[in-house]
Amino acid sequence: MKRQFQAASLASCLALGLSATAQAQDTTLDVVTDPSFVPFEMMDQDSGEMVGFDMDIIAEVAERAGFDYNLRTMDFNGIIPAIQTGNVDIAIAGVTITDERAEIVDFSDPYYDSGLRLLVNANDDSIQSVEDLEGKKVGTKIGSTSYDFLQENLGDSADITPYPGSSDMYMALLGGSVDAVFYDAPNVGYFSQTQGEGRTKVVGPLYEGQQYGIVLVKGSDWVEPVNEALVSMKEDGTYDEIHSKWFGSPSGE
CATH class of the missing domain: 3.40.190.10 (Periplasmic binding protein-like II)
Structure with a gap:
């Protein structure tokens, strides 16, 4: 009887263990x-x-x-x-x-280590830094740290437009609705090398070293x-x- 009880207890423990593992998986x-x-x-x-x-x-x-x-x-x-x-x-x-x-x-x-970068039209040499955005129209993304950075550093001295999607702000730049885009460096760099190749360029330093x-x-x-x-x-x-x-x-x- 004792052996049967021990065997039953062991089987019960194994079943519970397997059940917990399956539940986790x-x-x-x-x-x-x-x-x-x-x-x-x-x-x-x-x-x-x-x-x-x-x-x-x-x-x-x-x-x-x-x-x-x-x-x-x-x-x-x-x-x-x-x-x-x-x-x-x-x-x-x-x-x-x-x-x-x-x-x-x-x-x-x-x-992932990142930061913020500026993107402008390929033929625009007037913007080389965030300071050059004063009096300009700049696009960024709603809810992003790039939007917060622009608000803190430019405030009302620039026309800051937050867009719901990154594609929206890039199209605004290509269409002339904004003079620059300010956003996460890898995304800006990727666009400049793909859809924006030959039409846009990345300028200025890397702002605010960030981590995702x-x-x-x-x-x-x-x-x-x-x-x-x-x-x-x-x-x-x-x-x-x-x-x-x-x-x-x-x-x-």
Whole structure:
């Protein structure tokens, strides 16, 4: 009888353990991104799927951290509020880590170093720095740190127009509605080398060295697993492979 009881207890413990493991593996989280921040996230016109640097990062992080996910898209301006209210679990959209945002959401460890750059028309030599934007029309993105920077440094001395999507502000520049665009460096650089090639140029220094983080609900149990996944990706070279795919070597080689 004793052996039978021990065997039954062992079987019960194993069943509970397997059940807990299966439950962890079956966890599905809601992940949100901004569909217009190329090359971090963008819609592939052929497949209809979201692709980009961030999309590869979150796919790898999810596999290593042990969760499945449903991907949603929304305007960048709504992402932090969506996380703050718990409507979604995780966001990855080139979100800059700031003290203000960290008061209402949790961030992973930084996964990308960035900054802010100026983009102007190729034949415009009148703008070389943010100071040259005084009296000019400048486009940026709603809810971005670039918008905050312009407000703090220019205020009413420039005509600052926030656009809902990055493509909108670039089209405004090409169409002559604004004199310059001020936004995240990798996105500005990518546009200047693709759709804006020969028609635009990046000018001036890199402003405000920034770091992007994966955004999670305040107090989320997934912060540590996500950070562990990022560390392991960097240690085994997976991060470098993803970076090289979209931007070239992280070391600049």
